[in-house]
Amino acid sequence: MNKNKATIHDISKALGIDSSTVSRALNDSPRVSKKTKGKILKKAKELGYQRNSLASSLRTSKTQTIAVVLPRISRHFFARVIAGIEETAHKAGYNVIICQSLDNLEREKKIISTLISNRVDGIMISISMETTNYEHLEAYKKLDKPIVFFDRPCELPNCINVNIDNFQASFDATQHLISRGCKHIVHFSGSQKIELYRQRKAGYIAALEKNNIKINDHYIFESNLSEEDGIRAAKKILRLKNIDGLYSSNDTAAISAMKYFKSKRVRVPEDIAVVGFNNDPISAVIEPSLTTINQPALEIGKMASNLLFEQINNKTKTTKIQFRLLNSELIIRHSSKK
């Protein structure tokens, strides 16, 4: 039982051929004759040889590995983005490392530091809720390696962002509620430190303004959009008495609020119409089913990774911030059918 992996030197010795030739043969270099290649490949298979990527990467300073960093993999949207990334990465011969920040800045920093140590060729990231400064990302950028942001926009210079048009999606969602006759619409928003939630809030406000509805600051709830936040906000809504519409920046909080309404015999959509964001699987199953915004997660993953590969290979250096916007879609279900 050969406890230690075979190396090119083992092949080299076994055949009396220099290791440089072995290396070239294994990489199918034209500098090695067909006959020799045949011998080497045969012996390699015989010894169960498998390239040591550590050595190879150390020498070439290419790891053929990219990383995705995101809050949590269990969210449907992110799982789909990963699926898209893995699809293109697989075709391009890249390995993908998946990392969860759990929306915690310290963890995100630690992750980036590890990725630097491991010299990954590129990073795609949806930044954590707590990320407001970008030093850790700049450290990676300094190595002249590309970062692509997705989902949550980030204004780091010379980087590409792949997102949906959050302003427009929010505008459409709000307009939809207004069209259904809602006059007093609450908005569940996330932290205003985060560009994403600023954009969504702006879309909500713009739609109200367009329809000459007065903006009421008390109708805008800022939170982490967790289940608990949803319940807390739902209570406040009922206290306000006159609310007839709710547009939430995610499905989690929307659904949690809907459950609370149900428990208090407040009818959705008759009393309060609800629109969420993300199209989580649960949104189609809950009763009434939830009207929500679907993001083309698979496409986002594919586009983000393709843009990353372009930068890694062609050295298409971006000299300014780029925003690539993909179309989202309002999925109208029962929660907003007045």
Add this chain to the structure above:
Amino acid sequence: MNKNKATIHDISKALGIDSSTVSRALNDSPRVSKKTKGKILKKAKELGYQRNSLASSLRTSKTQTIAVVLPRISRHFFARVIAGIEETAHKAGYNVIICQSLDNLEREKKIISTLISNRVDGIMISISMETTNYEHLEAYKKLDKPIVFFDRPCELPNCINVNIDNFQASFDATQHLISRGCKHIVHFSGSQKIELYRQRKAGYIAALEKNNIKINDHYIFESNLSEEDGIRAAKKILRLKNIDGLYSSNDTAAISAMKYFKSKRVRVPEDIAVVGFNNDPISAVIEPSLTTINQPALEIGKMASNLLFEQINNKTKTTKIQFRLLNSELIIRHSSKK
């Protein structure tokens, strides 16, 4: 802008101290004086030094990295297992690589091959549906590195398995339906090539036998337990006319069947009581809510990774197959309340 990362040699040159001393200082070796350590650490920070793990791992043949290989990260159960793994790994100073086989053997083989190339220190795997031979895993074992199986049992020699007692869980689920008065219980099973589904089927059969209920082969449906399979099976059930209970090896198929029943005005649980497996988030939201088996996913992840670390470090070699069984729990909801 220093495009290239600083190395220990840069620090060495800058201070006129040998690189071996620099290396030892950075690893806090007692062989370096405090004074020198101070100088080196200061300069390291100044130059933005970060260890090149590739070089380090190549030399030490330890990557401080473990891998989890599983069908898909988007499944709630697996996402929780990963959370458990990451928690212990983080504490132990290990990095975690997450890989999806998508229940495809070819992908799984490719993944293992990549993990061998990348010399990860250990692997935890829930094998794909298609995995019936283990050559690819044996190749990894030959390197004298540990594998821990979780979720889906696997009888590779000298490996540890971390699972729930699938036989018992199935027995309990079936017994529960029988106690509620069900006489004609259908079982949705997965491929019988897979030990996991054999065990679950055995538990179902044992419960029937215990209650002197005749086993009817027509009541056992083998499939991939997808949504489509659920609908297909639900149609067959209605054709059988007399079915009053359904025990499914996963929630996906159970829920899909329930939806079909609903569309045909067959009542759950009054006409047919349903029990699923996995406690997917949707199972709590669907109406009626689904009785199902909850696995301690977080615990499974923690235990599996801890056992892996033990083997990596203490060299606790297992000389036979070990099975660690954790307790699962039947969560009784409305779908089985007759």
Add this chain to the structure above:
DNA sequence: ATTAAAAATACAATCGATTGTATTTTTAAA
């Protein structure tokens, strides 16, 4: 058969960190 060009292969340095051994410096006991 001679020879220049082309093809195939060998030599040797390198990537960055680690580590056993050797050497120098410091400490402290005689």
Add this chain to the structure above:
DNA sequence: TTTAAAAATACAATCGATTGTATTTTTAAT
């Protein structure tokens, strides 16, 4: 002050693969 022991540091090989350069072998034209 000498000297042995201990502490600190330097030297040099190594992990496995890659790659520019040098050398040898083959091919083909004269």
